[in-house]
Amino acid sequence: MGFEASEKVVELNARLQAFMEEHIYPREHDWDEWCLDQDNLWQVPPWYDGIREKAREAGLWNLFLPHEYAPWSPGLTNVEIAPLFETMSKVTWAQAVFNCNAPDRGNMEVLAKYGTEEQQEQWLNPLLAGEIRSAYAMTEPQVASSDATNMELEIRRDGDEYVLNGRKWWTTGAVSPRCKIMLVMGKSNPDAERHRQHSTILVPRDTPGIKLVRTLRVFDSLHSPGGEAELLFDDVRVPASNMIKGEGCGFEIAQGRLGPGRFQYAMGLVGLAQRCLELMCARADERVAFGEKLIKKTSVQHEIARCRCDIEQARLLTLQAAHVMDTQGMKAAIPYISMVKIVAPNMAQQVADRAMQVFGGAGVSQDTLIPHVFALARFSRIADGPDEVHMSQLGKLTARDLNGISR
Template identity: 55%
Template sequence: MQFDYTPKVKEMQGRLLAFFEQHIYPNERRYLDEIRSNREAGNAWVATRVIEELKPLAREAGLWNLFLPRSTRAPEGLSNLEYAPLCEIMGRVPWSPEVFNCSAPDTGNMETLERYASEALKDRWLEPLLRGDIRSAFLMTEPAVASSDATNIACSIERDGDQYVINGTKWWSSGAGDPRCKVYIVMGKSSPDAPRHAQQSMIVVPADTPGISVKRPLSVYGYDDAPHGHMEIELRNVRVPVSNLLLGEGRGFEIAQGRLGPGRIHHCMRSIGAAERALELMCTRSLERTAFGKPIGEQGVTQERIAQARCEIEMTRLLTLKAAYMMDTVGNKAARAEIAMIKVVAPNMALQVLDWAIQVHGAAGVSDDFPLAYAWANQRTLRLADGPDEVHRNAIARLELNRYRQMQAV
């Protein structure tokens, strides 16, 4: 097996790391200060200047739209395997992926539009998303049902002549708080009498369509993630053209599976980056502070945790790369077990490493003087986002048991 990255990827890694040293790390405090200043001025939901200033620099550096493979509209896109080590670097700072136009939920929405939308919808919405001119949101989860089972979704999509009428309430609509969010992709029920996995459809909805009401932002462990935001949205008699439907009625579940595969592995790539950053900070802090007569890094418990963190990061990276390789070579469906496994493993690994890093930092670790507490909150949401751990574990177990059922049937 070949475990080394290609010369192309190595060169891009170097370029991206240099960009972080020059532009991302020096602006971490400025980003937080800007959001705090906007909030004190009475409106936290304002696009940050620092990200807008860095976007042109990222494009000039050739670090733009790297996430989207096999697209004539984004020829700079890489394969999943090529993108993995670069996405990992972006995960070191939670807000940095937007600088490179590689942030969720836009990446998943762009992938969805590229794979399933008409050329007219691509011209209208995909092109400005690829340019970074607008942002988007994905409306799937609902407050009234257990949305970990997507077949529970109740938001209705009913045809009325040459329009669809949408009614329902969505929440955890990430990115919908951003003033640049101009379009939603909405999953709802269009065919309630069809078989269970053929009842849902996905449809493109402009964010300024009459009948849409953004009710409130939802906080995550006290963070509202402004200006990105995770919003609760009501859709009441929202009308859009029939041509806005993606792929066809009853094919929403199929689209969701295609959309969530890349999204899940991107989260895992970034989780590895978050863990690497945490381990780096843990080691640095442990060598700078002395307790009970010697540096914290020389305490046995700290060394044990550092060693275990390195082992778990390396194991997680290998599983992520395997999943990415399979997605590229045999497709998302054939790689579904590997995608499910890494979606369970990566956030849990990152949470553990972050927890150890916070412990080494002491009280400072839970403050915003260091990026650890916010990174931990982000990683904890990933055990729910794009399917909770329990759903993925069940899927892995079913696939494993099916192998033995087939063997017994022979």
């Protein structure tokens, strides 16, 4: 099927593109240099909030929430959101300018879907306004966290409060002073059925008893200004009203948290890969080796062709995932979500690798975003659930759906 964008989306995408040209591409390298300076650790550049405000005023804000999340959604379908994500992802830090970045977008979705009015008032509204940041703390160092039912952090009811004890790591964004709230998953009902033992609870970042054990480096980068934290929870007390949806709903929330988020993640990787391809083509057209431009060399032509095929396949698959979500609902989209989760990070890693090679030494330097894309695509094959978990799920679903068809 075709995925022609509606007039509304063409216009919105053009405005987004113009915003990227005016405010983001010119500052791409400033951001890297500023964030790498140790004196600026965990801070944002001085110009950053100004351009976020401009994006908000321009209505280029919270575009990640599909129309069923009214009144907070700008009213777009998943298929309409997809090309916007490609555009806003062509610079590694740009999604956050439009308040569309992970992990905040998944957390906002949880609060919009499951939060009480009080929880929405206290935490969702400031997140939607971009006034605060959030984190999602599921993964624990001592257990295989690709299986969410393994989580051990204890959530114990004590009168009008819950008490949390345990350890989390890889909590993205939790090092930033802007992070004010965390969605923490832990075990509250150890005697219940395996998928009903866990809960997700809201924990303000400054609650006494939360200790930052260390910041983790990703391929030796601190990922400032958000960071990835290892946290100790030592008798951390929060009001009972901070429980999201109810005791025992943690696994359901973990599964549901990344519905639209997963195809948006994939479309982000398509955007980054497309940018690598654009840079690769420009470089091949100007760089001369052994008497001719690189673009004249068959091997370079083939690498460019492979990139284009791979990106277009991933783009169309991601649009299809969004289309199935729009027309048949989340359940029908599950196999497509698994497919894009497997395909998009691997595709972006391959494309970045090829672009790197065409750039030679410059390809591994700070002069382009290519090394960032390579690293991001590589850790994405773990961070949002390892490839193997998505492949096993897809394999099982496929065997179930196709079993008996050939007979």
